[in-house]
Amino acid sequence: MGVPLRQQIAVGSYLLKQKLKGVKKYPLVLMLEPLFRCNLACAGCGKIDYPEDVLDQRLSFEQCMQAVDECGAPMVSIPGGEPLIHKEMPQIIAGIIARKKYVYLCTNALLLKKRIDDYTPSPYLTFSIHLDGMKERHDASVCQDGVFDRAVEAIKLCVARGFRVTVNCTLFQGETPQDVAEFLDYAMELGIEGATIAPGFSYERAPKQDIFIKGQDTKKLFRGIFEIGKKRNWKLNHSKLYLDFLAGNQDYACTPWGNPTRNIFGWQKPCYLLPDEGYASSFQELLDDTPWEKYGNSSNPKCAQCMAHCGYEATAVEDTLQHPLKALLASLKGPRTTGPMVAEPTPKWVTEELKARKTIGGIPVRVER
Ligand code: SF4
Ligand code: SF4
Numbered sequence: 001m002g003v004p005l006r007q008q009i010a011v012g013s014y015l016l017k018q019k020l021k022g023v024k025k026y027p028l029v030l031m032l033e034p035l036f037r038c039n040l041a042c043a044g045c046g047k048i049d050y051p052e053d054v055l056d057q058r059l060s061f062e063q064c065m066q067a068v069d070e071c072g073a074p075m076v077s078i079p080g081g082e083p084l085i086h087k088e089m090p091q092i093i094a095g096i097i098a099r100k101k102y103v104y105l106c107t108n109a110l111l112l113k114k115r116i117d118d119y120t121p122s123p124y125l126t127f128s129i130h131l132d133g134m135k136e137r138h139d140a141s142v143c144q145d146g147v148f149d150r151a152v153e154a155i156k157l158c159v160a161r162g163f164r165v166t167v168n169c170t171l172f173q174g175e176t177p178q179d180v181a182e183f184l185d186y187a188m189e190l191g192i193e194g195a196t197i198a199p200g201f202s203y204e205r206a207p208k209q210d211i212f213i214k215g216q217d218t219k220k221l222f223r224g225i226f227e228i229g230k231k232r233n234w235k236l237n238h239s240k241l242y243l244d245f246l247a248g249n250q251d252y253a254c255t256p257w258g259n260p261t262r263n264i265f266g267w268q269k270p271c272y273l274l275p276d277e278g279y280a281s282s283f284q285e286l287l288d289d290t291p292w293e294k295y296g297n298s299s300n301p302k303c304a305q306c307m308a309h310c311g312y313e314a315t316a317v318e319d320t321l322q323h324p325l326k327a328l329l330a331s332l333k334g335p336r337t338t339g340p341m342v343a344e345p346t347p348k349w350v351t352e353e354l355k356a357r358k359t360i361g362g363i364p365v366r367v368e369r
Contacts, residue, residue: 002166002194002235006123007102014074015321025257025287027073028314031272033263034059034092038082040108042142044172044200044211046275047081055081057264061088065095067262070283077104077128077259079272084111090118097124104128106168108142109154116157126164126193129155133169133183141172152190159191166193166237170200172211177224184225184234194235197225199246201273201308214305219248219341227337238309240330242316246307248341250316254296254303258314260286270295271310274302298345 011028018026036047037055048055059067068076076096083089084107096103106128119125131151132141138148158165167187171180180197187195199221202212213221226247236243244250254271261272266279267286274295280286296311297303303311320327 002192002237004123004164004193010100010102011074015317019321025255025292027071027260027283028258028317029075029077029310030068030071030073031259031261031310032059032064032067032076032078033080033261033272034064034078034083034089035081035086035264037085038080038108039085039110040082040142040144040147044141044170046201046273047079054264058086058088059262059264061091061095064088064092065099067283068096068099068101071260071262073101073260075102075104077106079106082108082111084115089115093119093125097122100124102126104166106130108147109151110147112154113150113157116154116161119163121162121164123164126166127158128166128168128196129158131167131169131183131187132172133175133179134186137175137179137183141170155190155192164193165191166195168196168198170198171213171218171221172200173213175213175221177221177228180221180225181228181232184229185232188232188234192235194237196237196309198309199307202305212305215344216248216341218305218307219246222246222335223248223337226335230334230337239313239316239320239327240335241319241327242309242313244330244335245312245316247335247337249336250319251342251345252312252315252319253298254306254311255315255318256295256311257287257290257292258317259310261310271308273306273308273310296345298348301347301349304345304347 035058036050038045038048041048083105086092093103093105102124104126108130112127129151131148132138135148138151139145155165155167169183184195199218200212226243241250245252256271259271260283261268263272266281267283268279269277269286269290270292280289294300295303297306
């Protein structure tokens, strides 16, 4: 685990307080999206196809601080768009640090060299640099040559200046366990604190649709990566049970309230991946009015292939609290890479639709599990 002990203790005591208070739905990481504008146009991005007037909008410093205070999560992730485009970003970061929240500023790093003097190293601040693989893979993923080299240069600069640095890597079609292993080896050599890896979510709005990995292929890819990882010392910034879930060993339901999203439209229902499900005007309204039972990989066709950390990391953390022995074993042994996987989720929406229709093309159907 790459996360420093100080942060682990702070998050652990927050979780304990939620348990003692009997809170059932609590936020773990606030996803704060203060703008959608970006200086790249990646093939798998679901954020940048808004009209110009939307791309020109920003959450103000005051709106960001209100979101942090309302939500109360111990960690804040700032994705985008590209946060470094936002003129008030240094102020926003300082405001979050002043509240003793751990903030991850997610950036493609193109502006980092130019803007780095606006920031001061802090145990509360991490630059989370977008890198989807080695040079060829990353430049193809962001649809621009030279971005990998600039990101690596920025990582070295941040590490040299004493900043906490992680890389966030999204995996797409065509990736092999060997490719990812080579990349993780390289990333660790750069002196980063840790890496997050997750399968790309098949955004309906993404410019390219044939790049996403699906179903068992995702789990097989992660098993291959973790098999190689048994002999390596990679620091992955995920809970051990989330990694076990990625390897197809845990049957988890999505708990998207663990990673609530605030952007220029309001509090996004149910998570930052689904753009058309509506918005709430406050965090409490989001908790109270979102039909949470309608989401998750067995409950909604839009969620069918999703294994994203914003839906399942909080589930894994809750499972860790409920079953500490299981979590300890997963931590000691690492994710299981052989043997049967958990069954693919049964799509409830299909059976419900069929039950309602009773016939297909005039032929009677009986639905059995
Ligand atoms: S860098 Fe991030 S926000 Fe910008 S286009 Fe790529 S995926 Fe989208
Ligand atoms: S499964 Fe959860 S995290 Fe994934 S898209 Fe659906 S609601 Fe969002």
